[in-house]
Amino acid sequence: MNIRLSVTIITLNEEEKLAKCLESVKFAEEIVVVDCGSTDKTIEISKRYGAKIYHREFDNFANQKNYAASKASGNWIFSIDADEEVTVDLVNEIKLALNSAEYVGYLIPRKNFILGGEIKYTRWSPDTHIWLWQKDKGRWVREVHEEVEIKGLVGRLKNAKLHYQDKTVAEFIKTNNKYSELEAEKLIKTSIRFSYLSMFWEPIYEFVLRYIYKRGFLDGWRGFVLSYLMAIYKLTVWVKIWERKK
DSSP: OOOOEEEEEEESSOTTTHHHHHHHTTTSSEEEEEESOOOSSHHHHHHHTTOEEEEOOOSOHHHHHHHHHHTOOSSEEEEOOTTEEEOHHHHHHHHHHTTOSSOSEEEEEEEEEETTEEOOSTTOSSOEEEEEEEGGGEEEEOSSSOEEEESSOEEEOSSOEEEEOOSSHHHHHHHHHHHHHHHHHHHHHTTOOOOHHHHHHHHHHHHHIIIIITOGGGGHHHHHHHHHHHHHHHHHHHHHHHHHHO
């Protein structure tokens, strides 16, 4: 059987959101799930939707997602996170895109819902990345805040996928703690030197960038809270670099 489209998902304890995600992508001929040690019902839910399940110890996001793509049988890869969903309009647009003889990858917009509401500013929108590509034409790069690198022409789809991120401040801080670990390690690998100036300046810059320049104030209280928490994120990265360097 010639598989045109494979959906790839990486997981770790995603039982709360995974079913809705899988339900939205069951139009694909194949679903590949790469899990890194879930202890909840993630595997059980994945099996229910007929997914092919693989286990891999997590080291970074790019490697994990490239591994998932390597296990896919489809000519095209559509990458989605467990806390995302695909709308009917996007499904129809993806089906049409697979017939393209011009493009080998597609940028797809994403709507982000954080702390119970859609974030339309605060540097979360516009949020457009390559999530659909021909398997032999693209690969994930960067250990954290990963992106797909494409060899060939890239098109753009109009309809967005929906990203239901952290519902509470506690969840957001937990997520950022994981990302700050990865970013600190990445910066250390590049032989970056700890800087008190950067530790002081970058959090301030991050808040001003998000809340003022990227008009986070238009997102109401969520814009202020998220700008503030992302400033703390920048501070946390530099403190972790200091901890490892001392």
